Amino acid sequence: MTSFRLDQGGLIDRNAPLNFHFDGKAYSGFQGDTLASALLANGVQLMGRSFKYHRPRGVYGSGSEEPNALMTVGKGQEQESNLRATMIDLYEGLEAKSQNAWPSLKTDVMAVNSLMSAFLPAGFYYKIFLGSANFWLLPEYFIRRAAGLGRPNELANEDDFQHHFTHCDVLVVGAGLSGVAAALSAARSGASVTLVDEHDKLGGQGLWRESSQREWLHEALAELADYPKVRLMSRTTAWGHYDDNMVACVQIEGDPGAPLPPHQPRARAWHIRAKRVIYATGAIERPLVFANNDRPGVMLAHAGAAFAGKFGVLVGKSLVVATNNDDGYHSARILADAGASVQLLDARVEVSEALQDSLKGSNIELSLGQTVLSAKGGTGGVTAAEIGGLDGRSSRMVNCDGVLSSGGWSPSIHLHSHTGGKAEWREDLQAFVPGKRLQEGVAVGAAAGIFSTQEALNSGWQQGICAAQDLGHSISAGQAPTLGSPSLDTTPILPLWSNPKPKKVKGKAFVDFQNDAGASDVVMANQEGYRSVEHLKRYTTLGMGTDQGKTANINGHALLAQAQGRAIAEVGTTTFRPPFTPLTLGAFGGPHVGEAFAPVRRTPMHALHEASGASFVEAGMWKRAEWYSRDGEDMWASIKREALHVRRAVAMCDVSTLGKIDVQGPDAQEFIQRLYCNGMKTLAIGKVRYGLMLRDDGFVFDDGTVARLDENHYYMTTTTANAAAVLAHMEYHLDVVWPELKVRVASITDQWAGMAVAGPRSRDLLQAALPHVDMSNHGLPFMGFLDTELAGLPIRVLRISFSGELAYEVHTPARFGPQVWQALSETGKDFDLMPYGTEALGALRIEKGHVAGGELDGRTTPADMGLGKMVAKKKDFIGRLGLLREGLSREDRPRLVGVIPADGRSRIIAGSQLTEEGQVGGFGKVTKSLGWISSAHFSVEHDCFVALGFVESGALRQGQTLFAASPLDDQHLPVNIVSPHMIDPQGERQNG
Amino acid sequence: MMLIPCPWCGERSENEFTYIGDARRQRPDTSALDVSDETLKAHSDYVYLRDNPKGWHQEYWQHTSGCRAHFKVERNVVDHRIRASVKADEELPSFPEGR
C-alpha cells in the first residue's frame, strides 16, 4: 500500500507511532493525528456510507463540519457511535468501525438504493405506501432498518458526567488567531477571560499555516496561561448561547471510546455566564456542487490543505482543485508545496495579477473560467475528473487521484443566531454574517466575514479591548501584532451554486452529503411547491443530518433562490438550532441521573424502620415505611396484622412526612379563616381542628389539621403530597392578595417528626409513657393537644385520628424523633405495640371513610366528599365564589360512597369504573360510567375488600348493586353501594 | 437561562425562581357575604383570565429557593429582557415606549 504520509511537516510527532484498528484491520499513525488523517495516511479513503442511498463516502472536511466520515469508536460500555473521524484524536489501541453498511463497508447490500435512486427522490415516501390503519407499519419496519447510522450502545452507561458553573468578563469562543488576539487584548486590559476551542490544541490554522503565526500563537497562549484570571479550555465546544449571556459548553475529557482514568468524568457541561462574548468561531468552507461530487477522494479544498499542513498527509499526488474564490489558491499552494501536482480551476474568468503571482514557483497549473463537472471513481477513490467551462461545453477528462473544491466560506454564526440574532446576507462575500444582535456577543475574524489574516487578527484584538473597556478595564493592551502576509488584492467571489452536468454522466450532484440531497432534489421540491427554505429542509432533509447542513445549507438555499429567480437574501436561511455540533446526552444529564435523578427524603426514624424490616414506598420524594415484615409473613399477612392491631390494640406509624407550617402574626386568625372553607374562628387555644382548603376555583386543594398554639400562633399540617404547594399558596396570598395581613408563615416540615399512636390501648400506652400528664378523655379530649416532655424531650401530643380509632399524634423536633419513637416503643412493649406502615394506614382510613389522595384529585368539591356541611356559610374564604358556580353546585355530581363486594370476598380494583351493566369495555362500545373507585383496600373489620368511590347521586344509590368494572383486568365485579363510613359511623371509638 | 433580579437578593439564575404570572390581574374584594353577579364575574376573570401580551409583560415571580418573596418583574416575553423589578407591593415604573 502506498503511504500518503509526507516525510516532514505537520503537527504530528513522527517519533510517537500509534497503533489502531479500522473495521478489524491494523494500521498505524502518529501522535497528533486524527483518526481521519491517520486513515488517509494509510491510503484508506472509504470511510462511510451515506444515509439514504448508501453511497460510498470518504472524508470531506477536516473538522467538525464533517458529514461523511462517521464511525463507531471503542468497545464495551465506552463505545460511541456517529463520531466524526476528523474530530477524534488518534490514541494507542483505538478501535473504529464503519457504520450503516452490511455485510461490509466495501460491499454494502443496501447500496442497491443507489441504483434505485431515480425512484427514491426527495420525499418519495410521501407518495407511496398509502394505506389505512396499520398499513404503514410494514414499509416502516424496513425503512427504519435502512435508516439510522450507528447503533446505540447495548450496555448501560457507567461513566460520570459533571456540571460546572462559572463567570467571566469576556468569553472568547474559538482559539484561532482572531480569538487568541481577542483573549490576549482583553486579558491585558485587565478583564477575566475564558477562551474555549473545540480542538485539542488551541491556535487553529495559524499553528500550521505560517511560522510567524505559529510563533506568535505560542507566545500569546503562554502569556494567557500566566494570567490568574484567564481560563483556557480545549476540546470544549461552545454549543449554545442562551439568555443573559449564558454560553453553554461541553468539555470532553479523555478519549472517546477509551476507558477513562479513575474518578474522571467523560465530559463536563459548563454554564459560562459572561459579561461579553466574542465569537471567533471562524468559517466553514462549502463545496462546489457537481456530478458525483460525493466520491471518496473528493473533498473540500481547505480539508486537503489541512491534512497536508497539519498532519503531513497528502490526499493525492495528482489533484484537481476547483474554486470560485481566492482561498482556493491558498489551499492549492499548500498542496503543491507538499508535493502534489495540482490543476487549479478557477471558475472566474479574470482574477487579479497578485493572486496569479501567488502561484509562482509552484507546481500548479491554473485554468481560468474552468471548473469541475464530474468526478469519476468508486469505493477505491477518484481516478479522473471531467473539467470544462461553466457552459458545460468543451469538457475533457483529466486523470487525477483527488478532486478538491472551494465554493466559498460561510461564517459560523451559529451562536449569534441561537440568541435570536438575525443573519445578514453579504453580496460581496456571498455569505451570511451576524446582523442585529440581542445579546452582548460580537463576531470577529472569519466569523464576521473578515477573511484576511491580519484584518481578522486586528478585529479580534480590537473587540477584546472594547469588551474590556466596556466593563471598566482600562489597562493599555498595546498594539495588535503584525504577522506579515499582507492581504492580496482580492478578486470577488463568483457565485456558483451548481456546475453544469455533462450529458453522459450519471450520478447526482450532492448538496447535503449525509442525507443524499442533491441539486435536482432542490429543483424538484421547489417545482412541487415547497418553496420556503424550511419546506425545502423538511421535504428534502437537506441540512437535517448530524452536520446540520454546515457544508450544505448555503448551497441549498442558493439553489432554491436560483430556481425561484429570487435573491438569496430574500429566500433567507433556516434557523440555527443548538447544539453547534452533536454532543453526548450524558453531558446534559450530568450527575442528576439514576438514583440522583431526584432527591430522596427520609424521615428522622428511617433507620429504625429499616431495622424493623420495613419495605418502603415512594410518596413524592419521600420514602415511607409501607409495611413491616415478620418472619414467615407475606405482604398481605403483614398488612392485615398491622391493621388488625390498630383496631384491637395499639400500633404506631411514622407520619413525619406530613407537611407542617408555622403561622404567626396578629392577623393569623383572620388568615386561617380565609384559608380554610370550614370555620376556624372558634378554634380555641389548645385545640386542634380538621381543615379543608379549596383552590380559588372552588375545588378541594388539600386537607389537614390546624392547632392553635397561642392567640396569634398556629401549627398546621398538610398532606404529604401538597406540603410545598400549600405553603406557596399561603405565601402568594400574603404577599400579593392580602399584603395588609400581618402574618408570617414558615415550612417546618423538616423540623418536626411525627408519629401516630392509634388503637384502643393508645391512651393506656401514652399514660404509661407520660405519667405526669392527665391523658384521660377529660385531660386530653378528642381534638385537643398539649405540649409536654417524654423522657426529657419536648413533645406535642395531638388527639386526632385518621384511622377512626382512639388515636394520638406525637410530634417532636426532628432531631428527637428517633429517641421519642424508641421511648414509646420501649413503654409499648407492655402494650404489645407494633409499628404499622402506609398500607395499613390506607386500609384503616378507607374503612373509616376518610378522604385522601385518591379522593383529593383536584376535581372534587367538599360536597362531593360528603363534607358539604363543613363549608362555612358566614365567612369569606378562598374558593367560596368558585363553589357557587353551576358546574360545582349541581346535585347530580358524583358523591363519595362506600363500596363492598357483593360476594363478600372478591378484590375490588382501585380505578374500576362503576356501571349498571356487567360485561363492558369492548372496543368501539360505549357504556355510561356512573362513577369510579378512588381507593380500595382490605378491611380487617369486614374481613373483605372495601373501597371508596364516587357515584352520581351517591347518597340515593346506597343499597344499590352496581358493577365495579375494570376491563383492564377483565374484572366486572358486582358491588354494593354503602355509606362511606364503614366502621363506627358515630365516631364513638375516636371520641371515647 | 435568564438572570432574574430579586429586589431583596439581587440577580440570580432563573433556576432559583418560580414563575407566578400576570401581575396586573387583581383579585376582587369578595368579603361581602352576598355575592353579586358582577363580583362573580370579576372573580371568574381573576381566576381564569391572564394578560398575555407579545412584548412587555408585568409578572410575579417568587424567589422559591432564596428569600421566598414574591416580586414584580417587567419582562419582554419575546426576547426575555427584563427592564424593571420591584417588591410585590410596589408599582413598576412606567416606560415611555409603553408595551
Add this chain to the structure above:
Amino acid sequence: MQRYSIWSLARNALTGHKNWQAAWRHPEPKPHYDVIIVGGGGHGLATAYYLAKEHGITNVAVLEKGYLGGGNTGRNTTIVRSNYMLDDNAHFYEHGLKLWHQLSIDLNYNVMFSPRGVLNLVHSDAARDAAKRRGNAMRLNGIDSEYWDLETIAKKIPDLNVSKNARYPVKGGLMQKRGGTARHDAVAWGYARGADARGVDIIQQCEVTGMMMEGNRIVGVETSRGPIKAGKVGIAVAGHTTQLLNMAGLTAPIESHLLQAMVSEPIKPTLDYVVTSGAAHLYVSQSDKGGLVFGGDIEFYNSFSQRGNTRTLEHVTAAMISLFPRYAKLRLLRHWGGIMDMSMDGSPIISKTPRDNLFLNGGWCYGGFKATPASGWCFAHTIATGEPHPLNAGFTLERFERGYAIDENGAGPVPKAH
C-alpha cells in the same frame, strides 16, 4: 390533483421527475371569501379541508403569516393518542384517532401514521390506580387500552431500566396500541394539498393585522397583503390566540408558554414504542429516520421566543438517561422551542365567540398535534353550521366561568396542565 401512487412515482422517475405538479398553488388573495381561516398550521389547513370536503364550502382562504406548517405543527414530538379519561376529551380524541387511521388514504399523501403504541409508565401505586381509572374510563368509552405489567414492559422495551432500585422504579404502564406517531410536516402538507385541490386558497406570507367589524359582527380581516372580506372568520393560531382575539376586542383564558423538543442523532432501531413518564416528565419515541425525539414540561413562564433553554433540556435529558441508561452516550442533535397555547384547564377551545361570525380554535396546550384531524373536522362543523358538533360541545369559552372546566390533571386554573 395529481394522484400519488407507486405508479405515478415510477412514471415520473422515468421522466426525471420533471412533471410533478405543485402540491398546492401560491395564489394571490381574492377580495372576498365565504370563510377565512387564520393560521396555516395543521389545524387551520385541516379545517379548510373538511369545510370543503364535508360541508361543500370551497370559497375559503387560509392565511398564514409565515410558511404553512411552520408553527407548532412542524415543531412537536409527533405523538398521536386518545388515552384521555374525561368524556369530552376521550370522545373527541378518539374521533380523531379514527381519522388518523384513514388519513393517508383520505389525503392521498403518506402522513406516515405509525400506530406503534403509546405506553404511559407507572412508577407508584397511586399512579397505578390513576392509570387504571383512566384506562378503564377509556375502555368504557370504546377506546383501546391495556395495562402492561413489569415483565411485559421489560420484554418489549429492553432499553428501559426496570431495576427496582431505580429512583422512579417502573411498576407497570398503560398502553394504547392504536396510538403512535406521524410525520408532522406531512400532515400539514397533505391537508394543504387536499384543501387546495378542492379550491381552497392557501396564502402564505400573509399576516393578519386586524379584524374588520360592523357592530358586533366580524366581516373580514386586515392583512399585510391588504384587507380581505369574509362571511366568517375562524382563528386557528395556537400560540398566538390571545393576539388574534385582542384584535377583535376579546380575551381568553390562555397564556403563551415555551415548550422545548429535542432530537438525538439518528441510530438504528432501538425503541419501538412511544414511552412517557409523568413522574419523570418525559416522552420519547424514535423517528423513522432514527433520531430519538423527546421532550418534557413547558418552561413555566410566558414566552414567545421559540428558543430552548438549558434548564429543561438538562432535566429532560437526565430523565431519559435515568429511564434509558443506554442512551447516555448518544448525542443530542438539535433542540428547539415552540409557543404553547396554555389554557387554564389543559383542554382546548373549539367554540363560537362573543363576536358574530368569529370562531375560535385554540388552547391546545402541549397536545395539539394529535388533535389535528379531529380539530379541523369539528371546527369545520362549527363554522359551517354555526353550532358546535356534540364532539366539541364541551370545549366552549364559557365553560370556565360556569364551572365546567375539563381538567384532565386536576391541576386547577393554572397554565400548567395538559
